[in-house]
Amino acid sequence: MTSGRVTIADVARRAGVSTAAVSKVVRGAYGVSAEMQAKVTQAIDELGYRPHAAARALRGRTYTLGVMLSDTRNPFFPDIIEGVTGRLGDTEYQVLLGPGGIEPKTQARMTDAMIDRSMDGLILISPVMTDAELAAIATAVPVVVVGRHGGAAAYDAVVDDDVMGARLVVDHLVGLGHTRIAHITHLERARAQGLPHTVRAEGYRQAMRAHGLADDVLATSFTEEGGFEGARELLARDDRPTAIFAGADIAALGVLRAADEAGLSVPEDLSVAGYDNIGIASLKRISLTSVDQDGHVIGATAARLLVERIEGRSRSVTSSVSPTLIVRGTTGPPRH
Amino acid sequence: MTSGRVTIADVARRAGVSTAAVSKVVRGAYGVSAEMQAKVTQAIDELGYRPHAAARALRGRTYTLGVMLSDTRNPFFPDIIEGVTGRLGDTEYQVLLGPGGIEPKTQARMTDAMIDRSMDGLILISPVMTDAELAAIATAVPVVVVGRHGGAAAYDAVVDDDVMGARLVVDHLVGLGHTRIAHITHLERARAQGLPHTVRAEGYRQAMRAHGLADDVLATSFTEEGGFEGARELLARDDRPTAIFAGADIAALGVLRAADEAGLSVPEDLSVAGYDNIGIASLKRISLTSVDQDGHVIGATAARLLVERIEGRSRSVTSSVSPTLIVRGTTGPPRH
């Protein structure tokens, strides 16, 4: 209990110095002699003192960074977390995650809660809120936004280069000889701007145009069922595509099922590519060609930017992470 | 910034009362007239006051509950989180997640950090630490442990009934007519007791014995590769099993691949069952029979027990959640 907690005063008494001196040593502040340093450090070790973060919060830093997760089921968020914690592992900062839920309201509640707990900085992963709301949060605390394109005035941003990712897929398929390449995207329901699927679809269009090919975008949803429905529609056409690029792996799995049911073999009759490189894409039984976002790098970059911000940088930075194409068994040359 | 924050003093000034009175209203404490209640509530709304959690921490509660995650990749932890937050949604408590990592050392660091941030209670999901360490944490803060069987003296526990889950699978397979049913488990490396895979293996043995059948346990690891290797070994035997029960879905996916490669069709030549009912198990292309743990119930139960503890219960409670068998396409009657 609190009564049993070792405080800075206990350490000061033990070392025979003032609490202010102990505080300096703990914080590594200026104005401490080697002798003082040694005395205090010893006392800290002997007593097993750990600073009380909540008490710290009242005056200075809390050495806590918050990561708001919009969707705990997001398949690559563990990678992002690992990137963040990995980067921060040897610093004094601790990372806590806030499950924000899908709703704007619950996400706002979570960011408020994080600010109320005086976190030193926030990383928001794919937040669903208006730019104004984001800006408001950014005035209260340093913020890095992950996974939203555009609009980074008061905060830093880390984005995957979704245009490039889409281009990688199209180039790969065209290189194999495909010309009829369809894209399945997610139906825009909110008016939130710069969401990944929009950018991926746009990247696909650009890349197709660059190759002089006609684009063919179908909007369903990024679910297994959405991919299935979309593929069924595409495959029923007279001039059916020889390749389908789904904007998310989970939808690509649905495309694979549709191909199975239509009696088409992959990749001979139909090439399939996804996006996100989720864990099961690498299972040999699936072996899905996909675009990898390197969540590690994204997370590590976000952490770096956030710490820089906290330590004084005021100019805002947007960092774009290049994705990689992982070619696996679901893409190959078209049969004819 | 802090300077811009609305404090209890601002509210008190606005309402023309003392800070103590405001505090009482905020906490819903005894000794407040209806008039006072109204005045203060209005001032709070007008100013948009929110209590500062860190300041609260110094005296009373912080209304923050921590959930330590041992493995962010754990496929059903999103369900558990949803269960926890769902249960707590209409209370004042906020949930923050701490990525503890796989190592005992990093997990200890995380629990320390959570205690330092004066969280009111902790839910530890599959913690890897000794019972003594757990007990030590439990003396500092109310604790609920999820996913560890046995040894709950100073803290509460919520466990999935893994013995029952294994029995459900065996009963199902025996009911279909199988007699040669093998089990793939995880190789015990640490000496931590009561880990789920151990209990599942034991449950499998018990159930086989109850049916008068010989058990056949092979220990590899709970990975796709582990399942693959294990199945390859089992399927190479003269008297190969007609059903394989993998202790985890991820391993079951490896079993399916081994069956593919051996030219065996599922479920005609080989029935396969897993455990955990991970998301992709329900994809039609996989359609894996599995045991579902109902993470929602587990999470909600853990949250309930924790709040009860915080609010005074001292007797320790262990709650066992019954799993369900989800029969899908990978299990069927044996061919002969």
Next chain:
DNA sequence: GGTATTGTGTAGAACGTTCTCCATTGTTAG
């Protein structure tokens, strides 16, 4: 040899709450 300057340590006021008294007012009982 006096005055800056630098280095090192301490006192004590914050920070925003909660919580334990205590004071004041009504109200009730005798």
Next chain:
DNA sequence: CTAACAATGGAGAACGTTCTACACAATACC
């Protein structure tokens, strides 16, 4: 009419840190 008591509101001390001022000593400069 007075004593006892309940209900309500407020003063002010915590809680464990950080941080600004300042004191003092030792050194450097002219």
